[in-house]
Amino acid sequence: MTTLHEELKHRLRRRWIREFILGGQDGLVNVLGLILGVAVATSDVKVVLIAGISALFAESVSMGAVAYTSSKAALDFYHSMRAVEEREVEEVPEEERKEIRDIYAAKGFRGRLLDQAVSTITADKKVWVDTMMLEELNLTKGQEEEPLKVGFVVLAATVIGSLIPLLPFFFLDIKNGAIAAVVLSIAALFAAGIAKAKLTIGSWKKSGLELAVVGTLAAAVGYGIGKALEWLFL
Secondary structure (H helix, E strand, O other), X not given: OHHHHHHHXXXXXXXXXXXXXXXXXXXXXXXXXXXXXXXXXXXXXHHHXXXXXXXXXXXXXXXXXXXXXXXXXHHHHHHHHHHHHHHHHHHOHHHHHHHHHHHHHHOOOOHHHHHHHXXXXXXXXXXXXXXXXXXXXXXXXXHHHOHHHHHHHHHHHHHHHHHHHHHHHHOOOHHHHHHHHHHHHHHHHHHHHHHHHXXXXXXXXXXXXXXXXXXXXXXXXXXXXXXXXXXXXX
């Protein structure tokens, strides 16, 4: 069962990476768009910082809470589906054994090798149910086992992402701070895309560019909204 174990580890790693990148990207993009909009409508860097820090806390808590509740819901769903599979293995074992045979036959197992695979898997009910959950339902119990940890990871990632576009405004004026925020944010998004591609799969250039483009578009939207507000109210 080495293949199943490796598949579970691979899926778990991808999920943690996904959660961290999701939180960091969300925090960075939202705060970047907000502070750029504020920056073009005011000349006071303190206003930008207050708006950005307020958004940082609101966004981080919101993302962490959503990650916790969604992870807990996924865990509850996993347990409910596992109970169904366990009951079916007890009540209709021949049907479930046939499903295992069909699954591995579709993978290319034939003859004695197929018989051995089916016998080995169905000899252990836990392994049997684990295999049905993964191969038939595409469900694994990964980080959903720890909803609080998932929520904390997403919250922390959102805080880190949100701080990136804010940092220049602690040291620079409005104009230079905005330029630095855009450059720093795009670089961070590109680096996150590269990390995602390296740890999962895909072209690092394409992945980095995709995340960087998202940040650039958010900056453009934020700038445009700020300009519109400046024209309307100032």
